[in-house]
Amino acid sequence: MGANFERMIQEYRGDMESVYQTWFIDNDQRLKAFRTIRNGVIEVIKDIENNTFGNDFKGSTLEIVVTAIAEQKQVFEGAAHAFYWKPKLRIPDIYENERNKKAFGRFLKSCLQATTEKQLIEEIVKLDQLQIKGLGPAVANILYFLHPTVFPPFNTAIVKGFNLLFDQKIKLGSWQEYLKMREIILDFNDKYRNLLSKDLGAVGGLLFEIGTGRLVISENYEITLENMEKQTKAKMKRHSEVINDAIEENDHSEMQYHLARLGKALGYDVWIAQNDHKREWNNQKLGEFSLKRLNLPNISQSIKETIALIDVIWLDKKERIVGAFEVEKSTSIYSGILRLYDLALTMSENQTKFYLVAPDKREKEIKAQLLRPSIRHSNACQISYILFSELRCDCDAMCKFGTDIGVLDKISRNVG
Structure with missing residues (x-):
């Protein structure tokens, strides 16, 4: 499989309309985003600590941060959806529940200040144990911009691409599943570091392209054929985005x-x-x-x-x-x-x-x-x-x- 993986990564890198080329390599906005998003997270923490955060996602400093993340090309498209306050479901329960809100603020602060991978994983485990309703691994997209060599991006297409490539059945919404997925991604990324990057955005983009069917591998060819019209539209959309x-x-x-x-x-x-x-x-x-x-x-x-x-x-x-x-x-x-x-x-x-x-x-x-x-x-x-x-x-x-x-x-x- 090693040679197949190398060919796949080379195809991903060589596609001038792949997210590797249009977002990861040739995009100044990505490089600019890290510090600005980090400082945005600091403002979220301050608002929570000072009791000025509010009781809704809309209008909050968290909305500014997560929407800035969602602007980072297709890999993060829809990143804000998981944080929308859904009153009927009471999720994610970090707006009206003060205890959960404070816990989320402490989690962000601890992750911001952490200097080792062990500390970061411990913070995730502690957050997971609180069982805050609706607060799942979508938070990893924030963590990526704080620690891009430790946390890969996370969305439906990335999970789908991961499951296809590694023959797994990882499910959305579980921190434990995310951590399992992360370990496999880190092993894969380390093995092919010379073709990818220490920054996990590169491998995240690879999984995204597989999950959306733009990058065809043996494991997803049937899905690609079944959705040929959909895939053609997706490719045309990407081409249009590149031109724009x-x-x-x-x-x-x-x-x-x-x-x-x-x-x-x-x-x-x-x-x-x-x-x-x-x-x-x-x-x-x-x-x-x-x-x-x-x-x-x-x-x-x-x-x-x-x-x-x-x-x-x-x-x-x-x-x-x-x-x-x-x-x-x-x-x-x-x-x-x-x-x-x-x-x-x-x-x-x-x-x-x-x-x-x-x-x-x-x-x-x-x-x-x-x-x-x-x-x-x-x-x-x-x-x-x-x-x-x-x-x-x-x-x-x-x-x-x-x-x-x-x-x-x-x-x-x-x-x-």
């Missing part, structure tokens, strides 16, 4: 270009997200507009590394951040908000302006997200938004007549 991602990347680079050009014209130093320096727009590399290094005195190196991933930053000549911009795509609103909040929490003086730059067709969605109580009432920062069409149309005029960041007041919008 390419279009969005192009728009994303264009907006970074306009913001960089405008910042320079206003007399600011500009920083372009570190992993975007080689991107091009209008035959110019974005890195040509950017500082070569982001100094930011008095900010720790670990925090600086996160700030360096923000799409565009304007700085004055004293190296103070004047404006921070996150350019949104179809799957990054929550993640962008979390990154801006992450930056705001590091600022000693609240003089920085924060902006989401968004496609026109997403204006209603942007407004709805910024009106969430957990965002609207936050003291960390106030976020305005700018539409693509207005930045594109008015950039030249602002470059010519603007004197400072205040020129953006003409095109930026606030909610509430």
